[in-house]
Amino acid sequence: MTSEIDHIIEGCRKKEPKAQHMLYEYFSSRMYGVCLRYSNSSADAQDTLHEGFLKIFEKISQYGSRGSFEGWIRRIMVNTALEKFRGKYKTVDIQENLKEADSVINDELNENLAVQELLKMIDELSPQYKMVFNLFAIEGYSHKEISEMLKITEGTSKSNLSRARAILQEKVKIYYKESIRTVTAI
Numbered sequence: 001m002t003s004e005i006d007h008i009i010e011g012c013r014k015k016e017p018k019a020q021h022m023l024y025e026y027f028s029s030r031m032y033g034v035c036l037r038y039s040n041s042s043a044d045a046q047d048t049l050h051e052g053f054l055k056i057f058e059k060i061s062q063y064g065s066r067g068s069f070e071g072w073i074r075r076i077m078v079n080t081a082l083e084k085f086r087g088k089y090k091t092v093d094i095q096e097n098l099k100e101a102d103s104v105i106n107d108e109l110n111e112n113l114a115v116q117e118l119l120k121m122i123d124e125l126s127p128q129y130k131m132v133f134n135l136f137a138i139e140g141y142s143h144k145e146i147s148e149m150l151k152i153t154e155g156t157s158k159s160n161l162s163r164a165r166a167i168l169q170e171k172v173k174i175y176y177k178e179s180i181r182t183v184t185a186i
Helices: 002-013 017-037 042-062 069-088 115-123 127-138 143-150 154-185
Strands: none
Touching (some): 002 042, 017 042, 017 069, 069 127, 069 143, 115 127, 127 154, 143 154
């Protein structure tokens, strides 16, 4: 498959529509998931996906075949989503005593919580908290990197992550309480 992707990349560098279509078909579903994580709606995610692919086609000559091509595409998608985010929202700086966030969600979250339910909880966060949480917990960026990408201070990044974690922990508690009530009512 690698040689097929290399052939498609070469065609995209030559601006061949067929190669561009093939590249889009090959990566669009995976990249849509990335875009959806940083969007407020599926329409927003579709817009980000299309903008991201336009950038990919425009900048594909800059890909130097070092590292993963999918990683290169993913980074463009995340950066496209960040640009849209910065244009729409101003981040909130919440000053409070913070502990360093060393885990995504504390021990209250276990494997019994359905992944879909957790994703729904994350999606319900405010745009600022959702963005920082996704970048830190899912994409693995450091607070320093997040602060540079979102043009906020590291303290704001840490604060937003802390608040996001607290909100998610509360949602998990409520989820478990409702689950227990449902089981005992049966």
